[in-house]
Amino acid sequence: MTVPAILALEDGSIFRGIAIGAEGHSVGEVVFNTAMTGYQEILTDPSYARQIVTLTYPHIGNTGVNSEDEEAEQIWSAGLVIRDLPMLASSFRSEQSLSDYLKARNIIGIADIDTRRLTRILRDKGAQGGCLMAGEIDEAKALTMAKEFAGLKGMDLAKEVTTAKSYEWREGSWALGAGHKTFSDAELPYHVVAYDFGVKRNILRMLTDRGCRLTVVPAQTPAADVLAMNPDGVFLSNGPGDPEPCDYAIAAIKEILTTGLPVFGICLGHQLLGLASGAKTQKMKFGHHGANHPVQDLTTKVVHITSQNHGFAVDESSLPDNLVVSHKSLFDGSLQGIRRTDTPAFGFQGHPEASPGPHDIAPLFNQFVELIKARR
Numbered sequence: 001m002t003v004p005a006i007l008a009l010e011d012g013s014i015f016r017g018i019a020i021g022a023e024g025h026s027v028g029e030v031v032f033n034t035a036m037t038g039y040q041e042i043l044t045d046p047s048y049a050r051q052i053v054t055l056t057y058p059h060i061g062n063t064g065v066n067s068e069d070e071e072a073e074q075i076w077s078a079g080l081v082i083r084d085l086p087m088l089a090s091s092f093r094s095e096q097s098l099s100d101y102l103k104a105r106n107i108i109g110i111a112d113i114d115t116r117r118l119t120r121i122l123r124d125k126g127a128q129g130g131c132l133m134a135g136e137i138d139e140a141k142a143l144t145m146a147k148e149f150a151g152l153k154g155m156d157l158a159k160e161v162t163t164a165k166s167y168e169w170r171e172g173s174w175a176l177g178a179g180h181k182t183f184s185d186a187e188l189p190y191h192v193v194a195y196d197f198g199v200k201r202n203i204l205r206m207l208t209d210r211g212c213r214l215t216v217v218p219a220q221t222p223a224a225d226v227l228a229m230n231p232d233g234v235f236l237s238n239g240p241g242d243p244e245p246c247d248y249a250i251a252a253i254k255e256i257l258t259t260g261l262p263v264f265g266i267c268l269g270h271q272l273l274g275l276a277s278g279a280k281t282q283k284m285k286f287g288h289h290g291a292n293h294p295v296q297d298l299t300t301k302v303v304h305i306t307s308q309n310h311g312f313a314v315d316e317s318s319l320p321d322n323l324v325v326s327h328k329s330l331f332d333g334s335l336q337g338i339r340r341t342d343t344p345a346f347g348f349q350g351h352p353e354a355s356p357g358p359h360d361i362a363p364l365f366n367q368f369v370e371l372i373k374a375r376r
C-alpha cells in the first residue's frame with residue numbers, strides 16, 4: 001500500500017507523489033543536489049539542517065544505507081525528494097533500505113515526482129521555502145507553511161547542530177573490510193582544535209589520517225578557551241545556515257587569527273574566516289550542491305573536481321587587502337577559496353573530504369599540516 005505525500009513550494013507549486021519515509025510534515029528551504037550518489041552522506045551532513053534536498057539523479061537508494069557512511073549521529077536534512085526509489089537495494093555494504101532508514105529516523109521523503117520540473121523552478125526562481133507532507137494531506141496548510149518559512153538568511157543554525165560538549169577524536173579513514181583505524185596519541189604529533197559548527201566526520205578522519213590529534217569544541221567556545229589548550233592549529237568546520245549571524249564565532253576567529261596560529265576553514269568555516277578577516281558574505285540564488293563542480297587553483301591553474309554544498313558565499317568585491325582569492329568555480333566564476341597574506345590561514349568553499357575527484361582536492365588537508373609543521 002502506498003502512502004501519499006506532497007511537496008508544496010512558496011511559489012504556489014504542488015508536487016504530488018508517494019511517501020518513502022515517515023509520515024507528518026517538515027518545512028525548510030528546498031535545494032537541488034546533482035550528485036549521482038552519496039545520499040546517505042547528504043542526509044546526515046549537518047550543513048543540510050533546515051533544508052529539503054531534492055536529488056536530480058533519478059534513481060536514489062540503489063545501494064541502501066550502512067553504518068559506515070554516516071557523517072553525523074543523525075539525519076540533519078529536513079527531508080528528501082527523489083524521482084524513483086528502486087524496489088531492490090543491493091550492495092555488499094548495505095544494511096538497510098533507504099526507505100526503512102528514513103522511517104526509522106522519522107524523516108519525510110517523497111518519490112515519484114517530476115524532479116526535473118522542480119529543479120527548473122529552483123534554478124529559475126532560486127531556492128524556495130517548501131513543505132513536505134506525508135500521510136494525511138492538507139494542501140492548503142502545506143502551501144501556507146511553505147510560504148511562511150522565513151528563509152535561511154539571518155538564521156544561525158551552527159549553534160543548534162554543534163556538539164554540546166567538547167570531545168577528543170582519534171579515528172582515521174576506513175580500510176576496505178577493516179573498519180575505521182583508531183590512532184594512538186603517539187601516532188598523532190599535532191594537536192588541532194576543531195570548531196564544530198556542524199562538522200562532518202570524514203573531515204575529522206582526514207585530519208587524523210594526517211597526524212592531527214583533535215579536540216572538537218562547541219561552536220560558541222571562546223577563543224581564550226581554545227588558546228588555553230595550546231593547539232598547533234585551529235580548524236573551522238562546515239555547518240548550516242547563514243554565517244553572518246554567528247557573531248560569537250567571528251569574534252573568536254578574529255582573536256585566534258591575531259596569534260599567528262595556522263587556521264583552516266571549510267565551507268561555513270571558510271565563510272566565517274572571511275567575515276573575521278573583514279570580508280562580507282551574501283546569499284546565492286540557488287547555491288552549489290553537487291559532486292562534480294570544477295574548481296580552479298589560481299596559483300597552479302590545476303582544475304579539481306569538487307563536492308559542493310553551499311547557499312552563501314564570500315563576496316569577492318569585499319575582500320580586504322590581506323585576503324586573496326586562491327580558488328574559483330569554473331561553473332560560474334564564483335569565489336571558492338581564500339588565503340590570508342599576513343597569517344597562515346586559508347579557507348575552501350567546497351568539501352575536500354567528500355572525495356568526488358576522488359582525491360583531487362584532499363591535498364588541502366596536507367597544506368594545513370604543512371603550515372602547522374612550518375610554524376613549529
Ligand SMILES: NC(=O)CC[C@H](N)C(=O)O
Pocket residue numbers: 047237238239240241242243266267268269309310311312313
Ligand atoms: N556546507 C556548508 O558548510 C554550508 C555553509 C553555509 N551554510 C551555506 O549554505 O553556504
